[in-house]
Amino acid sequence: xxxxxxxxxxxxxxxxxxxxxxxxxxxxxxxxxxxxxxxxxxxxxxxxxxxxxxxxxxxxxxxxxxxxxxxxxxxxxxxxxxxxxxxxxxxxxxxxxxxxxxxxxxxxxxxxxxxxxxxxxxxxx
Numbered sequence: 001x002x003x004x005x006x007x008x009x010x011x012x013x014x015x016x017x018x019x020x021x022x023x024x025x026x027x028x029x030x031x032x033x034x035x036x037x038x039x040x041x042x043x044x045x046x047x048x049x050x051x052x053x054x055x056x057x058x059x060x061x062x063x064x065x066x067x068x069x070x071x072x073x074x075x076x077x078x079x080x081x082x083x084x085x086x087x088x089x090x091x092x093x094x095x096x097x098x099x100x101x102x103x104x105x106x107x108x109x110x111x112x113x114x115x116x117x118x119x120x121x122x123x124x125x
Contacts, residue, residue, distance in 0.1 A: 001101045002062065004035050004042040010109035013116055021065050023047030028087055034094040038102070062108070064101075079108075 006016030024047045035042045055061075055073040063069055064081040081104050086097040 001031060001035060001042075001098055002064065002105050003045065004040045005102050005105040006109070008040050009106060010112070013109060013112040017048075017053055018045070019048045019050040019053050021050055021067055021070070023049050024087075030086060030089075030091060030094040031098075033091065034086075034098040037095070038098065060108075062104075 003016045003018035006014055010016070027042060027045050027047065032043050050069070050071070055071050055076060058073070058076050060077040060079060061069070061073050062079045062081055064083045066082070066085070069078065081101075083100055083104070084093070084097055086094045
């Protein structure tokens with residue numbers, strides 16, 4: 001969900017990649033349906049392992065797994081988002097989780113836009 005929102009709303013300030021500590025075999029149908037309700041198609045996405053994205057090349061890592069990251073991400077800002085895993089829950093839970101993730105992603109996008117605007121203003125001086 002987070003990658004879908006980031007790609008949809010924040011392409012001007014971020015390049016999102018999603019990965020998990022123990023990725024599932026596919027994206028849960030409830031996740032796809034919940035995102036489709038927001039007109040975001042993630043049906044072509046697939047779970048990826050965190051190891052596919054080694055530390056060192058990312059400005060930030062958002063951890064919503066509820067577990068500590070196994071690899072140190074020195075020099076990388078790690079944010080912890082406490083978000084319920086909706087797997088196996090009803091569609092209302094998927095919607096609530098989706099909306100919470102959307103809000104968190106939008107807050108991050110807006111933060112990055114403010115930082116970019118501030119950096120541009122500083123360069124103009």
